[in-house]
Amino acid sequence: MPKPRLNVLIVGAGLGGLSAAIAIRLAGHEVLVLEQASTLSEVGAGIQIPPNSARFLISWGLREAMDRVSVLPETIRLRSYRDGSILNEQPLVPLTEEVYGGPYWHCHRADFHKVLVEKCYAIGGLTIEVRINSMVTEIDFEAPSVTLSTGRTIGADLIVGSDGLKSKCREQFLGRSDPPHLTGDLAYRLLVKAEEMRKHKDLEEFVSKPAINTWMGPQAHAVCYLLKGGGYYNMVLICPDNMPGGVNVMPADPAEVLQLFKSWDPRLKKMISLVSSVSKWRLQNSTEMASWTHPSGKFTLLGDACHATLPYLAQGAAIAVEDGGVLGGLLGKLEDRSQLPGLLRVYEGLRKNRTTKIVVGSTNMRDILHMEDGEEQRRRDAVLLADDIKPGFPNKWRDPVFRNFLFSYDGAREVEIAWERFRERSGSGAVGTFRAML
Ligand SMILES: Cc1cc2nc3c(=O)[nH]c(=O)nc-3n(C[C@H](O)[C@H](O)[C@H](O)COP(=O)(O)OP(=O)(O)OC[C@H]3O[C@@H](n4cnc5c(N)ncnc54)[C@H](O)[C@@H]3O)c2cc1C
Structure with a gap:
């Protein structure tokens, strides 16, 4: 049976959003990245x-x-x-x-960002489109779709919010203002x-x-x-x-x-x-969130939008890249669209403890350094x-223990193990059962 091909919409073309775009495109899905800025660059x-x-x-x-x-x-x-x-x-x-x-x-x-942008455009077959001047102002999590500041609405199968520390996506998801x-x-x-x-x-x-x-x-x-x-x-x-x-x-x-x-x-x-x-x-x-993934199973967050960190372990962008890699790896496994909500829960389950530990570790570094x-x-x-x-x-x-924790993270292997468990537990499409077990 051919694998389903999703339309994935990513909000934000930072280091996290572009990493996710590459990984998700390499996993065989179509990707549209919406970026509010008028040029693609990093400050x-x-x-x-x-x-x-x-x-x-x-x-x-x-x-x-x-x-x-x-x-x-x-x-x-x-x-x-x-x-x-x-x-x-x-x-x-x-x-x-x-x-x-x-x-x-x-x-x-700027060089790192350029390497990622160029990769987005170099992947053969379907392209990843990175659209500038596209500020997302509202999200319909059930549709799912986003509305831009121009009033235009764009639909997708999955929306990934990677719009950084001052995330509009996080605030819409929480249903309240959540400034850093x-x-x-x-x-x-x-x-x-x-x-x-x-x-x-x-x-x-x-x-x-x-x-x-x-x-x-x-x-x-x-x-x-x-x-x-x-x-x-x-x-x-x-x-x-x-x-x-x-x-x-x-x-x-x-x-x-x-x-x-x-x-x-x-x-x-x-x-x-x-x-x-x-x-x-x-x-x-920002404050740790209870969850990153909407119950509709059509929206999740990554990068600074859900786990901003002090830079004292130099890991903020690294864990955003990891998020993108793990999400892409899981979406590459998708056999049926009905598995998407369960896989998003798996993504969050794989990523949340690790990113929280790094955020806390970075804050604790201040006591050592200062x-x-x-x-x-x-x-x-x-x-x-x-x-x-x-x-x-x-x-x-x-x-040695902490360094191994930071450096030896093998997201690809985590995806393989989690996918096997997902299939065993969900059996014939019983994704809801798996969700309940997470
Ligand atoms: C001083 C300092 C040093 C650091 N050093 C390191 C380091 O050495 N190593 C490391 O790994 N990390 C480091 N970090 C952390 C790292 O910079 C961030 O964690 C990382 O850039 C986050 O990437 P992101 O893609 O999640 O978010 P961002 O880079 O913030 O990208 C978000 C993107 O979304 C866009 N956007 C925002 N809102 C909207 C909207 N409504 N609609 C459309 N687009 C939108 C923004 O314009 C932006 O392009 C450092 C941070 C600081 C402050």
Whole structure:
């Protein structure tokens, strides 16, 4: 019997929505992505792509394209804020390829986004259409259909809401307003030309070999790494939110950043003094949802729309890519349209615990990264320096249990196992029985 071919409508062409579009199209369904913006692009500078996300991208045939735009950091270093001395480090090469089956990439967000957009248009057979200037304002979950700001209504077999932190889809699904809440932190995002850094001998080590360098200090931390074939140094500096009410992104003055980080490693300050422009972003978050999937079985959510996270484990986009991969994998199994509601429940069942654990883990990282000077911080530093690795180790990328949890996630295998269970339990189309068991 031929497999059913669904019309899938994805709201939002961010990293999560495009990943889902690729995976769902590769699974044999037609995809329309609606994006509110007038151009397809990503804002911000660098992004880390850990192996749990890289493996999905590779499975979609994107190894070469991602290698071309990425840098491979050799190690993750945790440093003390005052003098930048190294407290602990976790080598990434060859570990991530050998143990986790994929690289740990860094790249510019715009390059990553472009790779995904190009893949959408490169898949043969039916195309994925990505339609810009298409803001979704309303959803009919039963039809299902979306209405755009122009008043036009578009129907589909399945609607996937991947419209980010300020998700209209989430609010429509919840039936109430659900604005993101403040986290008390903001991120300064800075880019420095690596050639400017190479003029300073004491900065040479940061641009000679790619690495992720993280300075930890009171109420703040800095994460820095190379981008663009080593041509740029990306800096993300997190500190307490000082932005005026109602503003979420604004330009900033490097002098303001220098003032906030005045007692930090002189080399970090030197890097800050080399930037020409800085922006600051308020870090917001949302509350965990009870469910992502509408009882109609024709709508679900993914990415920041349902599990936004602080970026302290560098996993937000990675888990959005995983969502897309798992959803696509499950939709590739579909034998009959009646299975769709059950499969959406399976999708949520596979994804929700993991994403919640990562969101909570990211929030907890703040306590480790932002310790005030004192007894607890001295204890943390002593444990890191002793490098006595065991579960609970403060360098989460070196804690073997937590690192395995983050990096070894095998979504494709999870799909296979869940599908077998789904078929066993649902028997001849008894999808409702399966839903009751989840
Ligand atoms: C400072 C910082 C650093 C980070 N670093 C990392 C990192 O190193 N690694 C990592 O994995 N993650 C990182 N993240 C997290 C990551 O950026 C996000 O988790 C990820 O981009 C979410 O992707 P998304 O597709 O779910 O949402 P978004 O990227 O927000 O995409 C949503 C899309 O939907 C569109 N849209 C919104 N509303 C509508 C509508 N009504 N109709 C149509 N379209 C709509 C938007 O225009 C947008 O294009 C970081 C985040 C921050 C803030």
